[in-house]
Amino acid sequence: MPIYCYRTEAGYLLERVFRMGEAPEKIKDPVSKGFFATRDYGAEGVTGTVVRTEHRSKLKRLWPMTCYASGVHPSQAGELRQHLRERGCPTEVTKGGDPIYNSPAHRKKALKVRGMHDRNSFT
Numbered sequence: 001m002p003i004y005c006y007r008t009e010a011g012y013l014l015e016r017v018f019r020m021g022e023a024p025e026k027i028k029d030p031v032s033k034g035f036f037a038t039r040d041y042g043a044e045g046v047t048g049t050v051v052r053t054e055h056r057s058k059l060k061r062l063w064p065m066t067c068y069a070s071g072v073h074p075s076q077a078g079e080l081r082q083h084l085r086e087r088g089c090p091t092e093v094t095k096g097g098d099p100i101y102n103s104p105a106h107r108k109k110a111l112k113v114r115g116m117h118d119r120n121s122f123t
Contacts, residue, residue: 002017002018002020002023003015003016003017003044004016004017004018004023004039004044005039005040005041005043005044006026006027006037006038006039006040007037007038007039007040007043008029008031008032008035008037009029009032009035009036009037010031010032012031012037013040013043014027014029014030014037020120023039024039025038025039026038026039063101063102063103063104064100064101064102065100065101065107066094066098066099066100067098067099067100067101067107068098070098070099070110070111070114070116071094071096071097071098071099072093072097073097074095074096074097075097076097077093077094077095077096077097078093080093080097080099081093083113083114084099084110084113084114087113088113089106089109089110089113091106091110
């Protein structure tokens with residue numbers, strides 16, 4: 001289950017686990033009675049782990065990204081490379097059949113070309 005971040009009125013960051021799509025916008029602040037903590041989307045990471053707002057620059061290190069989930073069998077690597085190039089989304093593919101995406105936008109476009117959609121993506 002994913003980790004969701006909540007910011008208290010005092011500025012503290014709380015982490016809570018909820019099922020996908022069931023995270024509320026506000027939760028009760030366990031420290032101060034009667035106050036709420038509001039969901040902080042900026043502190044939630046793209047990989048399911050929490051990334052603090054002050055460390056957002058580290059996210060740039062994720063790109064280029066080799067995506068194993070959208071890979072194909074090694075014998076189909078050339079076919080995937082050609083398929084993406086012909087549809088206007090040239091993408092490097094490893095010998096193992098895994099595409100290498102240069103940015104979130106590139107990843108989104110390549111997945112769309114293949115008829116895929118990542119529901120957990122922020123782009």
